[in-house]
Amino acid sequence: MNSGKKKLFCFGFGYVAAHLAKTLQSDSGQNWQIMGTTRDPIKRSQLKDKSYQAYLFEDIHPLIDPLYVLEGVTHLLISVPPKDDGDIVLQAHLDDILQIPTIEWIGVLSATSVYGDRSGATVSESDEIKPTSKRGSRRAKMEEQWRKLVRLNDLPVHIFRLAGIYGPGRSALDSINAGIARRILKDGHKFNRVHVADIVQTLIASMHKPNPGAVYNVSDDDPAASHEVIAYAAELLGVEPPKIVDYDEANLPPMAKSFYDENKRVCNKKIKEELGIKLLYPDYKAGLKACLTEENIDTMFL
16 A cells, blocks of 8 residues: 555444454554444444544435545545345445446455355365355355455455454453353364454454455354353453353244254465565464453453
8 A cells, every 4th residue: 555545434333344444554554544334323423432434324224425435535435234135335325336436445344154054174274165054155145246346346355254253352361251151062173263363463464465356264263162262261350261061952032043953164374475465363262361361450440
């Protein structure tokens, strides 16, 4: 990226976008102007209090005067979850995005659910996607819509397939503290996670080294069973872990059940080789320790 003023617009100012914005501003100072959308008027006010320009947006409430709002945007992050017919951002504002002459980079947050169930096998970006869940099918359709725009309109689109996201305020530590953690055992079931800080460093590395059309798996190095993660989080907190419940007896709701129906390991070699990523938290133990430290520091200053 050149050193001039940059403008990031986030469709969906959620957990990842908030951490990305904070990091860009702390690392680059006033070189970044941050803008984004939310569905919640209260959150919009909170974003404005942080000096972010915030706008209301959802599928039934597109941006008002989008050409004015998106004027001068250099970087665009898409983190709004898709629906059955794909990306609601493209449905509402494709023509407007195509008219941004300053755009340098577009990042689309997808998920490793597009690979579906692989019976424990390892998947990489070169593998065919075969979603086996509703959320995976939605992400796959969204990806194809954006990749088509690379081919037809030469847009600088980059797709990031995120593993299970966690970080401060959003981890097994918080589930235990809230009394909602469950240790469910399904033989052979493991999955990858990724700390939000490693997502952020990957996004920023891609901004510095754009490769339109690229797809990246963003995950840690250590796929692990969820019951092991909960047990370790309980150990860090000095509490007894929940009792293990067998998957067949867990009576899970459909959304949680679909998570356990997919079993795969995610290869993250591409972000290391192409973007030079060295993971800050290569496994859940390092990540949870960091979460605990950060949350304890935050508590000290409340």
